[in-house]
Amino acid sequence: MNDMSRSRIDAHVGGLETGGQDAGPSPRWQPADVEALYALPFNDLMYRAQGVHRQNFDANAVQLSTLLSVKTGGCSEDCGYCSQSARHETEVGRERLMEVEEVVATARAAKENGATRFCMGAAWRGPKDKDLEGVAEMVRQVKALGLETCVTLGMLKPGQAEQLKDAGLDFYNHNLDTAPDFYGQVITTHTYEDRLDTLGQVRQAGIAVCCGGIIGMGETRAMRARLIAELASLEPQPESVPINMLVKVPGTPMALEADLDPLEFVRTIAVARITMPASHVRLSAGRRELGEAVQALCFLAGANSIFYGDKLLTTGNPDVEADQLLFAKLGLKPEPVQGRRCAGHD
Numbered sequence: 001m002n003d004m005s006r007s008r009i010d011a012h013v014g015g016l017e018t019g020g021q022d023a024g025p026s027p028r029w030q031p032a033d034v035e036a037l038y039a040l041p042f043n044d045l046m047y048r049a050q051g052v053h054r055q056n057f058d059a060n061a062v063q064l065s066t067l068l069s070v071k072t073g074g075c076s077e078d079c080g081y082c083s084q085s086a087r088h089e090t091e092v093g094r095e096r097l098m099e100v101e102e103v104v105a106t107a108r109a110a111k112e113n114g115a116t117r118f119c120m121g122a123a124w125r126g127p128k129d130k131d132l133e134g135v136a137e138m139v140r141q142v143k144a145l146g147l148e149t150c151v152t153l154g155m156l157k158p159g160q161a162e163q164l165k166d167a168g169l170d171f172y173n174h175n176l177d178t179a180p181d182f183y184g185q186v187i188t189t190h191t192y193e194d195r196l197d198t199l200g201q202v203r204q205a206g207i208a209v210c211c212g213g214i215i216g217m218g219e220t221r222a223m224r225a226r227l228i229a230e231l232a233s234l235e236p237q238p239e240s241v242p243i244n245m246l247v248k249v250p251g252t253p254m255a256l257e258a259d260l261d262p263l264e265f266v267r268t269i270a271v272a273r274i275t276m277p278a279s280h281v282r283l284s285a286g287r288r289e290l291g292e293a294v295q296a297l298c299f300l301a302g303a304n305s306i307f308y309g310d311k312l313l314t315t316g317n318p319d320v321e322a323d324q325l326l327f328a329k330l331g332l333k334p335e336p337v338q339g340r341r342c343a344g345h346d
């Protein structure tokens with residue numbers, strides 16, 4: 001790391017001994033500074049990340065979100081990682097939008113299992129107005145159960161975010177997924193600008209932003225750093241940052257992608273934690289493949305949210321029992337909704 005990068009990082013992060021973050025608005029993160037964080041010796045990186053984590057959160061609390069695919073498959077987009085694109089021959093079929101009652105029953109079960117947030121995903125480029133009303137009703141009824149609500153429906157048109165907000169939506173998930181310069185190699189049917197536009201509409205409507213990406217799609221470390229720099233430079237920073245490890249789905253163009261070094265994934269969590277100190281960093285897709293020891297390192301690196309429940313959207317997730325056992329082994333506890341330390345953040 002050169003001296004200039006180190007002093008810029010110190011300006012961002014603050015010395016652990018001197019109390020850390022400045023109170024003022026965070027400066028825009030430069031990719032070179034993020035890359036310099038990645039290049040730290042592993043132990044130094046973990047120490048910094050854990051320090052930032054403890055200044056902002058209860059280090060032993062993890063937020064639990066449960067996912068449900070309310071509209072599966074048949075998507076017009078060509079995202080190279082996705083099992084639900086109509087352009088890839090995968091085992092995922094095309095289904096209709098689920099009935100509200102069925103969604104609410106699943107949400108009730110998720111709450112009984114201990115989840116505090118329920119996230120509903122739809123395989124759309126974006127919602128048609130007639131479909132949006134159906135999703136808005138799901139949001140209303142899930143919210144009425146006392147759960148936080150999140151949806152991920154693709155790109156929004158003007159007015160749609162407000163409609164969701166009126167229904168009681170707390171979070172909208174819309175990922176930047178990768179570095180701007182790699183995006184075109186992963187997806188050609190929409191652009192990075194389109195994603196940023198929807199994120200702007202979500203913010204404008206007063207909905208909290210959940211925005212992250214996927215690691216392990218064949219990108220370089222420099223590209224990972226550029227993704228994190230983009231996320232950390234959103235103003236304000238996203239309340240939730242899901243970091244997914246690519247799930248290699250047979251039939252997708254990325255099915256045969258080389259395995260990512262798990263320590264590189266842990267580094268990415270740490271770098272996200274340091275650059276987005278008050279955000280919940282979610283250890284998302286790929287937990288089953290990571291195993292317990294790597295997940296434990298991710299929690300140490302500052303991950304403090306997971307998808308909880310036996311299924312993600314179309315692929316598997318650790319069983320609830322396995323997660324409860326892991327929590328017991330690590331002394332982790334579910335984060336209560338009221339237990340937040342940062343007003344205005346999730």
Ligand code: SAM
Nearest residue numbers: 081082123124152153154175244245246247285
């Ligand atoms: N269609 C909407 C969209 O693209 O925003 C919502 C659903 S989409 C499945 C939500 C996110 O899931 C994607 O942005 C991507 O980050 C993540 N995802 C999808 N397939 C994945 C995979 N195979 N491995 C890891 N993450 C994946």
Ligand code: DTB
Nearest residue numbers: 121152242284285312313314315
């Ligand atoms: C996110 O970043 N990860 C979730 C959620 N947002 C919608 C989705 C992960 C999907 C993994 C592949 C699948 O199950 O289809």
Ligand code: SF4
Nearest residue numbers: 075077079082085123
């Ligand atoms: Fe999959 Fe979403 Fe891309 Fe559609 S827009 S192919 S659901 S990631």
